[in-house]
Amino acid sequence: MCGIVGYIGPKQAQEILLEGLSKLEYRGYDSAGLAVYNGETIGVQKSKGRLSELEARLKSRSLPGNLGIGHTRWATHGKPSDENSHPHVDQEQRFAVVHNGIIENYLELKEELQAKGRVFTSETDTEVIAHLLADLWDGDLVSTVQKVVARLEGAYALGIISEHEPDKMVAVRLASPLIVGVGEGENFIASDIPAILKHTRDIYVVEDGEMAVITREGVQLMKTDGTPVQRDTLHVDWDVVTAEKGGYDHFMLKEIYEQPKAIRDTMAGRIKDGQVDLSREIGMSEDQINNIERIHIVACGTAYHAGLVGKYVIEDLVRIPVETDIASEYRYRNPIITPNTLVVVISQSGETADTLAALREAKKAGARVLAITNVVGSSVAREADDVIITWAGPEIAVASTKAYTSQLIAIYLLGAYFARIRGTRAESELADIVTALQQLPEKADQVLGNTTAIQQFAQEIARHEDLFFLGRGLDYAVALEGSLKLKEITYIHSEAYAAGELKHGTLALIEEGVPVISLATQEAIYDKMVSNIIEVKARGAHVLGLALEGDQELHKSVDQVFTIPKTLPLLTPVLAVIPLQLIAYYACVARGYDVDKPRNLAKSVTVE
DSSP states (O other): OOEEEEEESSSOHHHHHHHHHHTSGGGOOSEEEEEEEOSSSEEEEEEESSHHHHHHHHHHSOOOOSEEEEEEEOOSSSOSSTTTSSOEEOTTSOEEEEEEEEETTHHHHHHHHHHTTOOOOSSOSTHHHHHHHHHTOOSOHHHHHHHHHHHOOEEEEEEEEETTSTTOEEEEEEBSOOEEEEOSSOEEEESSGGGTTTTOSEEEEOOTTEEEEEOSSOEEEEETTSOBOOOOOEEOOOOHHHHHTTTOSSHHHHHHHTHHHHHHHHHTTSEETTEEOOTTTOOOOHHHHHTOOEEEEEEOHHHHHHHHHHHHHHHHHHOOOEEEEEHHHHTTSOOOOOTTEEEEEEESSSOOHHHHHHHHHHHHTTOEEEEEESOTTOHHHHHSSEEEEOOOOOOOSSSOSHHHHHHHHHHHHHHHHHHHHHTOSOHHHHHHHHHHHHHHHHHHHHHHTOOHHHHHHHHHHTTOSEEEEEEOTHHHHHHHHHHHHHHHHHOOEEEEEEGGGGGGTGGGGOOTTOEEEEEEOOGGGHHHHHHHHHHHHHTTOEEEEEEETTOOSGGGTSSEEEEEOOOOGGGHHHHHHHHHHHHHHHHHHHHTOOSSSOTTOOSSOOOO
16 A cells, blocks of 8 residues: 655646655655656656655655656565655656556566566665656556556555657556546546645546546547547545545554455465465475474464464464464563464564564574564564565554554465475365455455444444453454444443353353343354353343345344455465445444543553
8 A cells, every 4th residue: 555646737846745745654664766758758756654754755856847656665575665666667667657656567577577688776666667668668658557557456555657759658457446637737646636726626536447538638548449538527525634534434444444355455466376475475395384283373462363264264274273472471481482483563663673583583593483463574574584574555553454454364374384284174175265255355345335224333332331242263252343443432341252151250240231242153152152142131131143145043142243355264264354344433422532542552562
């Protein structure tokens, strides 16, 4: 998830681009850069770090000109650095490109271009686009871009300029957001509306498989095969703050609704020919993977809850014993680590202090460490032996949502990859899992399209001060995350319990009218779970049941039922957590609290 912006018109591009990028830093903030045509050549300035670092450099070396593109980055390929920052250019610096998305076949394209003598200066997937433009140049910018995108696999929003045709800018979209702003004698491109709202409120929303040719005088929309597209502009009435949140009331809600894309992006490039392939991320040989005797999953907070799901998933698929530990406990308990122990650390930011310390302790003890993190170039990513990046993009709200579901996807990919290599699951079973994984984004969209009952239940529980979650197996792991979300932002006292433990003390807390959210998505233990629900109902609890679509029984035992689409039992946590996130969100709104900045909490815990 990155931010792109472009300008063509009578004004100096640099200031307009910088202003636009400042409105897009929520999309990425580990580096930034500009490319501006100055009448003769394309000048480029870029910098690792926040936008302020780029602004400081431009004070001593500005980029004059009336045509330019800019970018603020959230790294997916290559650590944050000046070299890996966008825009990227070809060897002769006649083409410049900014990119939001992932090019899945960049390695094949890079090797092909290197064989032709093209010299690369970055670790990114995006640089191949600039070199391809130069390699396929046919004297016309539009047709050259069409040839280039025909070679690309993946997701992209592109902004392209060339000194060959300095009177135009070309933008292309496939599965990444892109808009075109229409002004008077000037036009714009951007990833999102806030970047250009000061200059125009009339926009075109570019659709998948479309491109825009932008000049000072106008905008021409077409399919990437050249077929013209006719579309009216959209007039935007949002204020700037609303625009930054994509029209949502809060960043948390926006990020909940971004989960289908985050799920899809985290799988991108890692499933080939119906099989999970993590060989680019994991440098372990097949012998090393086969020799793993034990796995420790170490994390904090929401990431720890993802790790609890990971224990179930990896033990089921790979048949390796898995321990899941809270990082602050793991680092002090002198864990038993052997040369064949794999330690998996999970951290959204990659800077979580206790997780980082646990990583270092594990390496000191001789373990190999694999990291699952959302931030390329973070401390965890740099210090681990292997890294799986979750391509969720920046998460602004303190309460984690899309980072959690992306971590789950990374865990499923890891489990399926290890299972294939170790031969612990039949190829046909793994193929079914891969197919079901690929269906999750669409099914997550279905959950998000039917939230009325969730909103009503959230308003009911908002007046309570105590609430309980119940689940068994994977449902218990998800219940823990649902409970954490609720207490984080609503300040309602909330606890999650393994339902089989009710008779061992928990049942004493159930009284008339207390809300209980009961998850019943695991078919193998469904009857046991229903029996537990009946126990709390008998003590007067008000029960919301979470079940799979088509369940005809649960409504007989609970007060309300919310269903999620059917998927494999192993994959239900990805879908089951979404209603729980929404319950927390709407209950917080009903109670009048600050959704995105709950009291006493910070986004990244970088101290012990």
